Amino acid sequence: MDEEKSISRTVADIPEAAEEPAAAPPERTARLALRRPDRAALITAAAVLAACTGLVLYGVPGTAGGGDQGQQPVVTASVTYEVTGSGTADLTYQAGSEAGEAVVVRGARLPWRKTVDVPLGQHPTINILLGADGGTARCSLAVRGRHLQSATAGGTFGRTTCSAAPLTADSTGTP
Structure with missing residues (x-):
């Protein structure tokens, strides 16, 4: 201290x-x-x-x-994709994307059907790819209820495509 x-x-x-x-x-x-x-x-x-x-x-x-x-809202047209056959297949189709992005469905059970709204200006398209077991599958495409195209895929890894012209406000997808 x-x-x-x-x-x-x-x-x-x-x-x-x-x-x-x-x-x-x-x-x-x-x-x-x-x-x-x-x-x-x-x-x-x-x-x-x-x-x-x-x-x-x-x-x-x-x-x-x-x-x-x-x-502005996106103007679309109703598109129906249909795939008939038996077994499974990989499917790729154009849906509601303005950018044209595709939807992929792996191992889809057949028969398969889907109706989507596709933006005007896009090509309605569906691709089929069969697997190693092969078989036969048929695609069809309808725009606003009007059938436009069908195609058949067959055999091992068989493939096919159904498509239409770009959609417009007054067309049904036909050229």
């Missing part, structure tokens, strides 16, 4: 320690304030920049397609 008192007295007894440091000249203080950025302003600027980047990358929340509110 005597040591603590002696240390505190020693620091208090030093004249430089008792004096407060001299204030910096006003010109230097003003220059430092101009050079030193305000932390609150930097944080606010960073938050605004992050929000703008998010809007550019992901669009406005609550809107479909990143803010494309004037998007």
Whole structure:
């Protein structure tokens, strides 16, 4: 305890320690304030920049397609695909994708039938691929109830395709 008192007295007894440091000249203080950025302003600027980047990358929340509110509905035509035969086959057909992406059904049990809405401008198409057991399968294609094409696949890994011309608003898929 005597040591603590002696240390505190020693620091208090030093004249430089008792004096407060001299204030910096006003010109230097003003220059430092101009050079030193305000932390609150930097944080606010960073938050605004992050929000703008998010809007550019992901669009406005609550809107479909990143803010494309004037998007028109997709006009389609009803297409019926039918595959007759026995056993199984791998099928690939055009469905409701505007981009023309196909739907693949592996090992579909025959007979098989599917009606889908295909966007106008797309080719209604179905492909059949038989397996190693072979056999016979027949595809048929109808647009808006009108039969357009049929084809038959036979044998080991037999294949065939039924397709129609691109769909238009007033056509049934015929060229």
